[in-house]
Amino acid sequence: MREYYITKNDSGQRLNKFLEKAVPLLPGGIMHKYLRLKRIKVNGKRTDAAYRLAEGDAVQLYLNDEYFDAPREEEAFRRITQPRLRIVYEDDHILLADKAPGMVVHADERGGADTLIAHIQAYLYQTGAWNPADAASFAPALCNRIDRNTGGIVIAAKTAEALRILNDKIKERELEKRYLCIVHGRPQPAAGLIENYLRRDEKRKQVTLHRQRVPGAKTARTRYRTLASQDKLSLVECELLTGRTHQIRAHMASIGCPLLGDGKYGTNELNRPYNETGQALYAYSLTFRFEEDAGVLSYLNGRTFTAKEIPFVRKYFPSFQL
Template identity: 85%
Template sequence: MREYYITKNDSGQRLNKFLEKAVPLLSGGMMHKYLRLKRIKVNGKRTEAAYRLCEGDAVQLYLNDEYFDAPREEEAFRRITRPQVSIVYEDENILLADKAPGMVVHADEHGDQNTLIAHIQAYLFQSGAWNPEDAASFAPALCNRIDRNTGGIVICAKTAEALRILNDRIKDRELEKRYLCVVHGKPQPPAGLIENFLRRDEKRKQVTLHKTRVPGAKTAKTRYRTLATHGKLSLVECELLTGRTHQIRAHMASIGCPLLGDGKYGTNERNRPYGETGQLLYAYSLTFRFAEDAGALSYLNGRTFRVGRIPFVEKYFPDFVIS
């Protein structure tokens, strides 16, 4: 018999959802069978799959060991002895990390385990801020993601409550995200709004833009302004009004100013003289703009966080100061 004591991070969810995470090898059919047979109990009593767990509840599982043999997904963090996490901000609920270009946020199709979330979990575990044994169904999780070659701020929720709140607020577009990028040429006009429809091609791992809605396309809006120009390059700030795949890269290319280093939406011919092989794009600023009370995270409303330095800005626009 195994017993789990429900902590704050595990509370508030249905029993079946808790079991999906705590015992991933237990199928839904077997779970309902064992509930009927009283081999799954809460506080020593028979219960239903829809029961909402409360802090302090005890979940007893009279199951064979084979259901617990699968390694938990977050175990990748245990292999990291020296976490590499550049912290922009941290408190008891969230951590804002400055992801370096070249690092993936989650394991990708190539099986790369050297991920941002693994490093963050290793850091939180080693610092004593998180212990996986304290919450059977929760592990610190990322609320947003950015491409491998894009750098910048990624949000990690340290509690289940923070994760629920941030996922809802991101869905409602209550976080203002701004990016800096270096583009070829001079955007005309120097500032403006790019709005059209974006469709993702899963096979080509690329997106296409359309003036009118086509099947599978979603609205895409980017506000931009030129901050500096030097020679054949410009430094541009982009604000995402929607969060589509490759949105900034495709939008800037659509006005004749592809990102420096972007071989997918630009051309290697234009990138080659600069020796850049990845798009120069950085999620440098994040502002929380909650439309209503955000519960445990209300104290973040109106606050802006920015990265301290961006190597490619210092390289191509050394006189520009991030403020």
């Protein structure tokens, strides 16, 4: 028999959702069967899958060991002895990390532990801010993602409550995200709004833009303004009004100004003189603009956080001040 004591992070969720995370190898059909047979109990009593767990509850599982054999996903953090993190901000509920270009946020098809989330979990574990033994179904998690070759601010939730709130706020677009990029040429006009439809091609891992709505396409809107120009390059700030895959890269290329180093939407001919192999794109600014109550995160409303160091700005526009 295994027993889990429900902490604040695990409370408030349905029993079946808790079990899906705590015992991922347990099939749903068997879970419901074992609930009926009282091989899964809460506080020593029979209960149903819809029961809302409360802090202090005890969940007893009379299950075979085979259902617990798989390692939990977050165990990758244990292989990291020296976390590599650039922390922009941290409190009891969230951590804002400045992800370096080249690092993946989650494990990709190649697997491995060298991911942003693993380094964040390792840092929180080693500093005592998080102990996986204290919450059977929750681990610190990322609320947004950034492409491997894009740098910038990524939000990590340190508590289940913060994760629920931020996921909702991101869905309602109550977070303002601004990016800096270097593009070839000079955008005309110098500032504007790009609005069309974007469709993702899963096989090519690329998107196409359309003036009219086509099957599978979603609205894509980017506001941009040119901050500086010199020689054949321009420094541009982009604000995402929608959050589609490769949106800024495709949008800037569509007005004849592909990102420096972008081989997917730009051309090798343009990039070759600069010897850049990754797109010059950085999620440098994040502002919380809550329109509705944000519960324990209300204190963040109206606050802006920015990345301190953006390598390609220093390299190509050294006199520009953010």
